[in-house]
Amino acid sequence: MRTAHVVETVRTAEHALMARLPDGTLMHRAAFGLASVCAQILPRVSGARVVLLVGSGDNGGDALFAGAELARRGAAVTAVAAGRTPHPGGLAALRAAGGRTAAVAEAADLVAAADLVVDGLVGIGVRGALREPHASLAALTETTDAAVVAVDLPSGVDADTGAVPGASVRADVTVTFGTHKPGLLVDPGAQRAGVVEFVDIGLAPDLPAPDVVAPQAADVAALLPRPTAESDKYRRGVLGLAAGSDRYRGAAVLAAGGALRTGVGMLRYAGQPEVAREVVARWPEAVVSVLDPMDPVASLPRRVAAWVIGPGRGLHPTAAAELEAVLATEEPVLVDADAITLLARDPDLVRKRDAPTLLTPHAGELSRLLPGADRADIEANRLEHARRAAAEYGCTVLLKGSTTLVAEPGRPVAANPTGTPLLATAGSGDVLAGMIGALLAAGLPSWEAAVCGAYLHGLAARLAHDGAPISASDLFDAVPRAIAAVTRPGE
Ligand SMILES: NC(=O)C1=CN([C@@H]2O[C@H](COP(=O)(O)OP(=O)(O)OC[C@H]3O[C@@H](n4cnc5c(N)ncnc54)[C@H](O)[C@@H]3O)[C@@H](O)[C@H]2O)[C@@H](O)CC1
Numbered sequence: 387m388r389t390a391h392v393v394e395t396v397r398t399a400e401h402a403l404m405a406r407l408p409d410g411t412l413m414h415r416a417a418f419g420l421a422s423v424c425a426q427i428l429p430r431v432s433g434a435r436v437v438l439l440v441g442s443g444d445n446g447g448d449a450l451f452a453g454a455e456l457a458r459r460g461a462a463v464t465a466v467a468a469g470r471t472p473h474p475g476g477l478a479a480l481r482a483a484g485g486r487t488a489a490v491a492e493a494a495d496l497v498a499a500a501d502l503v504v505d506g507l508v509g510i511g512v513r514g515a516l517r518e519p520h521a522s523l524a525a526l527t528e529t530t531d532a533a534v535v536a537v538d539l540p541s542g543v544d545a546d547t548g549a550v551p552g553a554s555v556r557a558d559v560t561v562t563f564g565t566h567k568p569g570l571l572v573d574p575g576a577q578r579a580g581v582v583e584f585v586d587i588g589l590a591p592d593l594p595a596p597d598v599v600a601p602q603a604a605d606v607a608a609l610l611p612r613p614t615a616e617s618d619k620y621r622r623g624v625l626g627l628a629a630g631s632d633r634y635r636g637a638a639v640l641a642a643g644g645a646l647r648t649g650v651g652m653l654r655y656a657g658q659p660e661v662a663r664e665v666v667a668r669w670p671e672a673v674v675s676v677l678d679p680m681d682p683v684a685s686l687p688r689r690v691a692a693w694v695i696g697p698g699r700g701l702h703p704t705a706a707a708e709l710e711a712v713l714a715t716e717e718p719v720l721v722d723a724d725a726i727t728l729l730a731r732d733p734d735l736v737r738k739r740d741a742p743t744l745l746t747p748h749a750g751e752l753s754r755l756l757p758g759a760d761r762a763d764i765e766a767n768r769l770e771h772a773r774r775a776a777a778e779y780g781c782t783v784l785l786k787g788s789t790t791l792v793a794e795p796g797r798p799v800a801a802n803p804t805g806t807p808l809l810a811t812a813g814s815g816d817v818l819a820g821m822i823g824a825l826l827a828a829g830l831p832s833w834e835a836a837v838c839g840a841y842l843h844g845l846a847a848r849l850a851h852d853g854a855p856i857s858a859s860d861l862f863d864a865v866p867r868a869i870a871a872v873t874r875p876g877e
């Protein structure tokens with residue numbers, strides 16, 4: 387399910403607001419905010435060499451008015467116009483403030499010598515891939531040493547989806563106006579945007595609820611379960627874990643550690659004897675049951691509040707039977723890794739379920755769940771595919787990536803802001819599954835559990851990292867620190 391595109395909603399809100407305000411007010415608010423951010427980035431505004439790349443729309447107008455403000459503060463500002471008719475008011479303001487214009491042919495030299503490049507080529511008015519000369523001008527930002535500030539969004543990024551259909555600007559900072567555009571929160575757009583600075587131009591009262599959100603520490607803190615005096619291990623939640631196999635024993639140890647360090651009340655692990663032994667050797671607090679090879683399903687633990695199934699579990703018929711048995715229960719189930727591959731063979735196992743299900747695929751696993759979409763299609767438009775999977779399976783879907791997304795029918799997509807390349811290592815997904823499992827077992831609904839788990843997982847990686855690479859087991863000690871950091875900020 388989609389609500390209206392951000393571009394349409396922004397335009398509707400702008401029209402409503404502009405009708406109540408003197409002409410040009412919104413653009414001046416935007417340009418003033420933009421100029422303030424540029425001034426903060428420059429070590430010194432006076433004498434700084436600033437190059438404005440401007441298209442013919444209002445995005446270029448914002449850049450020109452901001453450039454005029456910087457010129458008034460002593461910067462040497464040059465505008466390169468990509469279109470034939472740059473914003474007349476903006477151009478006049480820049481000239482009046484002492485700025486100058488230059489031809490497109492001079493742009494490469496100007497950008498090479500600049501301290502700051504402002505991308506006002508196109509904003510939310512862009513249609514399709516950038517045309518020339520916009521595309522070549524945008525490409526100059528790939529190689530320059532100057533700081534690059536994108537106006538509203540990096541030119542070439544789709545504001546709704548984060549897709550980058552052709553050339554695009556690579557920004558260090560994006561100054562966005564009025565509302566957070568989903569394309570700035572979702573890869574590949576998020577990677578092109580750099581740090582996103584928000585400038586309030588007063589649109590909020592006229593905007594509908596967003597359909598993509600980026601949860602912050604305070605949101606996570608408000609959702610996390612807090613143990614109270616009445617909490618016992620059952621109230622804090624019992625998690626069933628079916629992970630690991632003879633071949634992948636570590637997956638069980640990693641998922642168990644993720645759950646225990648997130649504060650699960652009790653972990654009931656079920657697996658092959660050798661794996662169960664390793665789990666209990668590493669985590670003596672785990673309660674393990676050894677699966678009867680003749681009847682593994684009958685020996686799965688009962689009386690659990692939620693399940694995690696799949697990490698390192700394998701694709702053999704016993705694993706398939708286990709998955710069927712777990713999905714037949716009334717408890718929330720997190721389906722990860724191998725269990726996702728098994729599920730792709732029989733999607734009805736989830737579609738016909740009444741109890742909550744959370745799928746946690748990476749792009750390759752998601753392509754198995756969505757026939758007709760390959761990994762590249764998914765990476766190019768992660769929002770659309772996460773939403774599609776949630777709609778088609780009628781459940782919550784957490785799509786892993788450098789910006790992890792959480793989609794659920796009828797809810798906004800959450801784009802996790804703490805993601806880091808540090809987590810792109812084997813086993814880190816197993817820890818995540820255990821962490822989210824602990825939150826499900828504590829009673830958090832799937833979307834909330836996935837959002838909190840992804841946030842804490844990214845934050846834990848950042849806390850564990852002290853300049854050296856980290857591996858998945860380094861997350862164990864960092865998870866409680868991440869929880870403390872969001873629930874007791876400043877301590
Ligand atoms: N409307 C408003 O009230 C406000 C708008 N603001 C700014 O205005 C922007 C939107 O302005 P516009 O609606 O004029 O649109 P844009 O300035 O985003 O883009 C329109 C221009 O881009 C060209 N264009 C479109 N697709 C292209 C492509 N693929 N390759 C090359 N050129 C292409 C069009 O021919 C047109 O000249 C926002 O992103 C924001 O920066 C802000 O000033 C705040 C207030």
Ligand SMILES: [K+]
Pocket residue numbers: 445505506507508509536537538539540541
């Ligand atoms: K732009």
